[in-house]
Amino acid sequence: MDFSRSAEQQERYARMSAAARELSSASPAAGFSRDSWKETAGLGLLGAAVPEEHGGAGFGALDTALQYEAASEGGADTGMLFAAAAHLFACVRPVLEFALPETRKALLPALCAGELIAGNAMTEPESGSDVSRLATLATKVDGGYLLDGTKSFVSNGPVADLYVTYATTDPDGGYFGSTAFAVDRDSSGLVAGAPMEKSGLAACQAGEVRFTRCFVPDDRVLGSPGQGQLVFQTSMQWERSCLFAIYLGQQERLIQRCVSHVRQRRQFGKRLADLQPVADRLADMKVRLESGRLLLYRACAEIDTGQDPSLWVAMAKLAVSEAAVATALDAGRIFGGRAFLTEYGIEEQVRDALPATTFSGTSDIQRQLIARGLGL
Structure with missing residues (x-):
């Protein structure tokens, strides 16, 4: 077993740490701003685990984790890094792995460049640790689905342009009862709430997102209908490690x-x-x-x-x-x-x-x- 970083990894780590140190010295953390989000994108963190063909750096999980570790050690704001990690691992990775090719092409470059911010809409007021019983419903209609329900503690929720959202499509389906969607902020029937007042991770804003007969077209389904748990668990493997x-x-x-x-x-x-x-x-x-x-x-x-x-x-x-x-x-x-x-x-x-x-x-x-x- 080799427990050491390669020379290339060491060089990238040192470069990221130095860049984060310079950035944190130039602009001390003061909550979320689009400018600070763009600066984070400039470090390459928003698309680290995305192939270069889609605008990312093409790193695997370990090299991505090393970049986030280096940025944190260098002094980058923990809340902003958390916001970036939630964006990449809970949202961008599901789009990369489960969206249709045309959806990936439309969304991924902007997500990696920081032009779009993504929020993960899984948690609900009555569904925290138990994500198998979602009250948010997705009803099939011609050309797509209508979403109804409320999500809470949505990381990046108040400022997001895109929400990776999980909803029940088959109440009796068990593990295959939910479906994942990529929902635009400007979708009719979607309302993003104000930022919650939190004591930590201030630069990562969190809030409620409400859906009222919010139409989501079929081409924004991630994976197949009923694969919501698969999409979520796959994203959690990345988030629980790299983040x-x-x-x-x-x-x-x-x-x-x-x-x-x-x-x-x-x-x-x-x-x-x-x-x-x-x-x-x-x-x-x-x-x-x-x-x-x-x-x-x-x-x-x-x-x-x-x-x-x-x-x-x-x-x-x-x-x-x-x-x-x-x-x-x-x-x-x-x-x-x-x-x-x-x-x-x-x-x-x-x-x-x-x-x-x-x-x-x-x-x-x-x-x-x-x-x-x-x-x-």
């Missing part, structure tokens, strides 16, 4: 900041670095980071080699998300009272890390998937 590379970069950044802090800060006549409990805490932070990194890279490698990545993806998502929260909290303990001051940015990192154990499938859901992979 969480953002949190590898965030942890790396936090650890570096903590190491610098404890070398300079003194208590009890010693550097904090010379106090064993502080050193132990940093050692635990490093072990969590590297353990999650190995699992995430393995999950991406399974995707790239065409294996069933389900078990590795669930383990990676669980390990990295839990590590992100624990490491952000540990950074708070190391910085002490300064962690509560916004000028140090630690409290922001905690707020950005906390949702990681909830979105893309909660930690409890990942444990269920792991248990299922064990044959339980």
